[in-house]
Amino acid sequence: MVRTVTAGLDGSRESRAAAEWAAREAGLLGLPLRLVHVWEPVPEPIAQAPLLGAETQQHWTERVPREAAEGIRLRHPGLDVSIGQLSGRPADELLGAAKDAELLVLGSRGLSGIGGFMVGSVGLSVVAHAERPVVLVRADQQAADEHETDPVGIPSAATPFRPVVVGLDTDSPDEELIAFAFAAAVRRGTCLRVVHGWNPPPYYAYGLAVDLELHDALARRESSDLAEVLAPWRRKFPDVEVTEESSYGTPGNHLVDASREASLVVVGRRIRRRTLGAHIGPVTHAVLHHSIAPVAVVPHN
Structure with missing residues (x-):
């Protein structure tokens, strides 16, 4: 079928x-x-x-x-x-x-x-x-809304597509979500912007304001984890330009900011078949309500 x-x-x-x-x-x-x-x-x-x-x-x-x-x-x-x-x-x-x-x-x-x-x-x-x-x-x-602006500042279907943005959790990266985002970028002939927001464990947070070395070490670790997750996908889609952004702070806020320059924002939602409880996580919920670009929600196990 x-x-x-x-x-x-x-x-x-x-x-x-x-x-x-x-x-x-x-x-x-x-x-x-x-x-x-x-x-x-x-x-x-x-x-x-x-x-x-x-x-x-x-x-x-x-x-x-x-x-x-x-x-x-x-x-x-x-x-x-x-x-x-x-x-x-x-x-x-x-x-x-x-x-x-x-x-x-x-x-x-x-x-x-x-x-x-x-x-x-x-x-x-x-x-x-x-x-x-x-x-x-x-x-x-409109169709032009997914495209870059022309020389006079107007989006046009004759100009390239804006990037596809995907929010990625490095602790539990899902292959369906990543594959959907790469495929969307391929269809549009555009780049893929991978956004990862992180917050330190509570027992680290108190020291971040005064311990810049600790903050830098955590940031390097998060960036390394993101690069490791994306490495096999870069090899699978060698023609897709990928930018990696690992930033301290709330992931939903970073994705909403990125949506201003996106053709499509891709987020995930874990499938939960029980009747009670939350079925949409806080990051996806924030993006759904505040994204400027169209939002694709990809369910996964």
């Missing part, structure tokens, strides 16, 4: 931006694009009231995805675009759609006046439980 790039579509600006991003990514991957529209049935007591006319319901369930697909076909000639109509709780239906997808793409509202995302409950639920990569895209994310 051929996997697809699947985008959730509800007619909002955010979902239209996600569909456009998904179309570009499907083209880079050489895969079909599937637009999924989820209609959530109205609860029975409310359904008995004439809140929505047949014409309005038909608009949202048929016209919106059809017109979106037609527009994408015009802008991306040759791309195989299909539509999926689903009914149920949006998070559950999108999780089901993600199982057969190479990746699932969702829209996320930009924070008014502040760079970054505002991730809704559906998006967070899907990210927390999906076992396939999920990408969140801001509203009005």
Whole structure:
């Protein structure tokens, strides 16, 4: 079975931006694009009231995805675009759609006046439980936004892609996460910027302000560990330019800063199948809410 790039579509600006991003990514991957529209049935007591006319319901369930697909076909000639109509709780239906997808793409509202995302409950639920990569895209994310600026300071599809940024934990580096980031850089013909943030153990922290030699020794160790993790990947992808950044401080903050000059930020999420407890770690959570660039969350064991 051929996997697809699947985008959730509800007619909002955010979902239209996600569909456009998904179309570009499907083209880079050489895969079909599937637009999924989820209609959530109205609860029975409310359904008995004439809140929505047949014409309005038909608009949202048929016209919106059809017109979106037609527009994408015009802008991306040759791309195989299909539509999926689903009914149920949006998070559950999108999780089901993600199982057969190479990746699932969702829209996320930009924070008014502040760079970054505002991730809704559906998006967070899907990210927390999906076992396939999920990408969140801001509203009005255009193709040129992933590219470097031209001589007059405007991003253009004719200029090179910005770097792909990946956050890496050297204590438990995951191969799926690293492979996804390298592949994304290869597709874009750009460099990979690896960001590693570290904090010393509590029993070291008290001495850092006065013991610069200790701080330097810890920094060298962290940089060495990062280089060791990436060495086999550099050999596997010799054509990808890799920059390594091992910095003292909170990893989430470093990744949010790096997102300002990124085409895509890649972070990981450990798969946790138990019902209770956190399913999104603090670093990924921070990046999801404050990244300027699209964010890909790669689940791993």
